[in-house]
Amino acid sequence: MPLKDLLRARFASAINSIPPGTWKALVTDHYSQQLIDEVYTIPELLQMNVTSVEPLHSPRQPMTVDGLYILTPTAQNVERIIADFQGRQTYKSAHLYFIDAQRLTDTLGPSGVLKAFTELYCNFWALEDRVFGLQHPQAFYSMFGTPGGTVARDLALEAFHDDMTVTGRTILNVLTTLGENPYIRYYQPTHHAPLGPLSLQTPSPAPAAAPSQSAQAGGNSLRWRSAMGNMPGIGGQRAPEVQGDYLSKKIAVQVQNELDAYMASNPDWPGHQDRSRAVLFIVDRSMDPVAPLLHEFWYQAMVNDLLKIEDGRKYHYKFENTVGVKEEREAILSEQDEVWVSVRHLHMKDAIDRLMTDFGKFAQEHAGFRGNAANVEVNDLKDMLANLPQFQTQREQFSLHIDMAQECMSIFEKQHLNLTANVEQCCGTGFTGDGKTPKTVVEQMVPLLDDRNMSSLDKVRIIALYIIYRDGVADEDRRRLYGHANLSITEQDMINNLVNLGVKVIKGDGKFRGSRIKQKFVNSDDQYELSRYKPVVGIMSEEHYANRLDVNQFPFVRDVPADVTGSGSLRSSSYVQHPGLQAQNSGTSLRSARPTWQKAPSARADNRSQHRQRYIIFVAGGVTHSEIRQAYVLSKQLGKEIFIGSTHIVTPESFLKDLKSLGRGGIGGNPPNAAPLHPQAPGRPNRNPGQPMAYQRILDIRHWEPPVGPPPLGPPPGQQMQQPAGKNSSKNSKQQQTNSNPNVVNLKQFENMSISGQGSSKKDSFKGRFKMKWGGKD
Structure with missing residues (x-):
C-alpha cells in the first residue's frame, strides 16, 4: 500500500473517532498542519464533517462543536489547549491526538499524575507514495560538518545528538505506520575514518601531504596532455581498525533502541504478519557522493x-x-x-x-x-x-x-550536455560506453573547463567527479583544474569540502586502503549511453536480494536472517552480468536503446502480490531523485515493496551549495543564513555535550511558534475566590506558587476532555473524562 494511503488512514482514525454525523473543528499547529496537507486537501476534510481547520496559536471564536486537536506534543501546545478550556470554553469538548508520543513530564507538572495520552505515530513527511522524509536539510551540517574551537565543537556535538534522536524517532514513526519490525543493516565504510562530529570523538588520521615534485616526476601524477592511467587502489585491501562508530551505525543503533522501547510498551505489536520480515537499510550520503553530481536524464x-x-x-x-x-x-x-x-x-x-x-x-x-x-x-x-x-x-x-x-x-x-554527460559517466562508472577503461578523459574534460559558455557549477561537477574517480589528484594538478575552470574561492570550496564526505581530494598514501562500492559494466543493448551510472542504493538492494551483500560492509544491528551469507564483496563482485552485446554509442542523442527496467522478467510475476516483503532505505544527509527512482524501479524488478527516505531531498545545485559551506568551521546543525530563533522561544539548556537532550525538549525548541493575537480570555469576574487564611494557608501558599509556575499546568478544567488513539494497552482503561492533573507517565 502506498505510504501516503497509510498515513491518510492514520489521520482518518483520529478524525473519524468522533461519532459519525458529529461536526467538529480541527485544530492544528503549524507543523502538524503541514503533515496533514501532504495527504489531505481541505475539501476532503470538509467531507469528513470538519467544519473548519483552525490554527492553535491564533485567536479563535468559541464554537458549540467538538474540538479535534491533532498536534505536535510540545509543552507550548498543551498550555494553549488548557487556555482553550479555562473560563469560557472554546469548544463543546476536546479530543486530543498527538502525532508522536512523549511524556511531557518536565513541561506539564509533577511526575506520576499523567495516566494516559494520545499517540498516532505519524510524525514524518509522506512526500510520495514510496518516499518519506524529515524535511530537515540542516541535518547535513550537523552530520558532516567539522567545526573548530571548543565552543563550536560542543555545540556541534549537541546538534549532532539532537538530530540522531529526531532521526531515530522519525524512522520509528515510519515503521509503526508500516507495521514492520525489520532486520536492520547499516553501511560500514572501510576507506575513511568517522566523519563530522564523530571524528571529534576518536583520533583521525593526519591529512596526507601532497606528493613532492620528484614523486610526481616518477610518473604517478596527472599528465595533462596524455592519456589517463588506471584507477589506483581498487580492489581491496582491508582498512585498519578504527575506534568509534560511523554515522550509519549510530542511526541504526538509535532506531533499534527506539523499537525496543516501543515493543516493551506494546508487546502485541506488530501482531500477525502475512509477509516476510522487512529489512531496513541505514546508509548515508558518504556512501555515494557521485549520485548528486551527475546530470541525470530521467x-x-x-x-x-x-x-x-x-x-x-x-x-x-x-x-x-x-x-x-x-x-x-x-x-x-x-x-x-x-x-x-x-x-x-x-x-x-x-x-x-x-x-x-x-x-x-x-x-x-x-x-x-x-x-x-x-x-x-x-x-x-x-x-x-x-x-x-x-x-x-x-x-x-x-x-x-x-x-x-x-x-x-x-x-x-x-549547453551541449551530451559532451558533459559523457565525461561524467566515464568518471562515475569507471568505464566507457563499451566497457573499456577511459583513456581520454583529460582530453575531453579540459576543453569543457575552458569553455566560457559552460556554467561554473557544471565545471565544478565535472572536476569533483574526476577527483572522486581518480581517488584524489596531486595538489598541483588540482590547482590546474581550478585554473582551467576559472573557479572562484567559494566554488573551489565545493570540491575541497568533499573531504567531509570521506572523499580523498589530494592524492596521498594515507592509512585507509579500502575503496568505495564499485560500478560494474552492463554489456547490453538495453542501456542508455548517458545514463549508465547506477546509484549505490540500487546496487545494495540487488545484492541483498541475491544474498551477496557483504556482511562486513553492511552488518546487521542484531537479528540476522537464517539464509544470509553475504560472503561476497561489492568491491569485487558484479551485481548484474550481461555477457555478449556491446552498448552502442549514442552520439549526441540522449539514449542508445530502450531502458532495461521496462522489461521485468516473467519469473518475477509476484510483483502484484499484496504481501510482498518490504525494503526500507534511509539515506542520512540527503537523497537524490535518481535514488528515489530506484525504489520504484526495483519494486517492480525484484518483486518487493521498497520505500526510501532521508533527512531531505537534494538536487545537484542544493548539494553543491551545502558543500560550499560545510567546512567553514561553523556550528554543526546551524547552516549559513539560518533563521534566528524568536526572542521568546525556549533556549537550549546547559548540558554535557556528550549527552543527548530529551526528545521532548527538542520538540519544544524546534516546533515553538510565536503567539499570534491577544491571549485567550480568562474566566469571567466573580469566579475566582480568595481562600481565607488558616490552617490550610501553607498548603494554599504552595498551591499558589505552583499555579504561578508557568511550567506547571492545572488540568482540572479538563472535565470534558476525552482521550483516544493508539498506544499501549494501559490506555484503554483511561478513555473518557479526566479529573486529574496532566503530568508525566509512570
Whole structure:
C-alpha cells in the first residue's frame, strides 16, 4: 500500500473517532498542519464533517462543536489547549491526538499524575507514495560538518545528538505506520575514518601531504596532455581498525533502541504478519557522493536539475487559455497529476514519446482535432491543446509537461550536455560506453573547463567527479583544474569540502586502503549511453536480494536472517552480468536503446502480490531523485515493496551549495543564513555535550511558534475566590506558587476532555473524562 494511503488512514482514525454525523473543528499547529496537507486537501476534510481547520496559536471564536486537536506534543501546545478550556470554553469538548508520543513530564507538572495520552505515530513527511522524509536539510551540517574551537565543537556535538534522536524517532514513526519490525543493516565504510562530529570523538588520521615534485616526476601524477592511467587502489585491501562508530551505525543503533522501547510498551505489536520480515537499510550520503553530481536524464531528476522548481514540486510556466491569452500558472507536481506520475521515472526521450502517444490517444477520444494527432511534433501540441476547453485539468497537465520537456531539451542542446554527460559517466562508472577503461578523459574534460559558455557549477561537477574517480589528484594538478575552470574561492570550496564526505581530494598514501562500492559494466543493448551510472542504493538492494551483500560492509544491528551469507564483496563482485552485446554509442542523442527496467522478467510475476516483503532505505544527509527512482524501479524488478527516505531531498545545485559551506568551521546543525530563533522561544539548556537532550525538549525548541493575537480570555469576574487564611494557608501558599509556575499546568478544567488513539494497552482503561492533573507517565 502506498505510504501516503497509510498515513491518510492514520489521520482518518483520529478524525473519524468522533461519532459519525458529529461536526467538529480541527485544530492544528503549524507543523502538524503541514503533515496533514501532504495527504489531505481541505475539501476532503470538509467531507469528513470538519467544519473548519483552525490554527492553535491564533485567536479563535468559541464554537458549540467538538474540538479535534491533532498536534505536535510540545509543552507550548498543551498550555494553549488548557487556555482553550479555562473560563469560557472554546469548544463543546476536546479530543486530543498527538502525532508522536512523549511524556511531557518536565513541561506539564509533577511526575506520576499523567495516566494516559494520545499517540498516532505519524510524525514524518509522506512526500510520495514510496518516499518519506524529515524535511530537515540542516541535518547535513550537523552530520558532516567539522567545526573548530571548543565552543563550536560542543555545540556541534549537541546538534549532532539532537538530530540522531529526531532521526531515530522519525524512522520509528515510519515503521509503526508500516507495521514492520525489520532486520536492520547499516553501511560500514572501510576507506575513511568517522566523519563530522564523530571524528571529534576518536583520533583521525593526519591529512596526507601532497606528493613532492620528484614523486610526481616518477610518473604517478596527472599528465595533462596524455592519456589517463588506471584507477589506483581498487580492489581491496582491508582498512585498519578504527575506534568509534560511523554515522550509519549510530542511526541504526538509535532506531533499534527506539523499537525496543516501543515493543516493551506494546508487546502485541506488530501482531500477525502475512509477509516476510522487512529489512531496513541505514546508509548515508558518504556512501555515494557521485549520485548528486551527475546530470541525470530521467524525467523527474532532469527537470529538478535544469528547471527552477521550488521544493521539488512547484513550477511556474505560461499556459495558453481558451481565448489564446497566455497566463502565468503555478503547477504542483504530485500524485494528483496523472501525467506526472506516468512519466516521472522515464528517460526524457521515452517521456516525450509517452506524452505524444498519450496525447494522441486523448485527442482521438475527444472532438476538436483535425488530422492524426499522434504524429504531430512536440511544438504543435500546445496549439492543439487550446481546442479542448471542456477538459481543463487534462489540458493543463499535458500543457505543463510538454512545456517542461521542451524546456529541458532546449537546455540540453544549448549547453551541449551530451559532451558533459559523457565525461561524467566515464568518471562515475569507471568505464566507457563499451566497457573499456577511459583513456581520454583529460582530453575531453579540459576543453569543457575552458569553455566560457559552460556554467561554473557544471565545471565544478565535472572536476569533483574526476577527483572522486581518480581517488584524489596531486595538489598541483588540482590547482590546474581550478585554473582551467576559472573557479572562484567559494566554488573551489565545493570540491575541497568533499573531504567531509570521506572523499580523498589530494592524492596521498594515507592509512585507509579500502575503496568505495564499485560500478560494474552492463554489456547490453538495453542501456542508455548517458545514463549508465547506477546509484549505490540500487546496487545494495540487488545484492541483498541475491544474498551477496557483504556482511562486513553492511552488518546487521542484531537479528540476522537464517539464509544470509553475504560472503561476497561489492568491491569485487558484479551485481548484474550481461555477457555478449556491446552498448552502442549514442552520439549526441540522449539514449542508445530502450531502458532495461521496462522489461521485468516473467519469473518475477509476484510483483502484484499484496504481501510482498518490504525494503526500507534511509539515506542520512540527503537523497537524490535518481535514488528515489530506484525504489520504484526495483519494486517492480525484484518483486518487493521498497520505500526510501532521508533527512531531505537534494538536487545537484542544493548539494553543491551545502558543500560550499560545510567546512567553514561553523556550528554543526546551524547552516549559513539560518533563521534566528524568536526572542521568546525556549533556549537550549546547559548540558554535557556528550549527552543527548530529551526528545521532548527538542520538540519544544524546534516546533515553538510565536503567539499570534491577544491571549485567550480568562474566566469571567466573580469566579475566582480568595481562600481565607488558616490552617490550610501553607498548603494554599504552595498551591499558589505552583499555579504561578508557568511550567506547571492545572488540568482540572479538563472535565470534558476525552482521550483516544493508539498506544499501549494501559490506555484503554483511561478513555473518557479526566479529573486529574496532566503530568508525566509512570
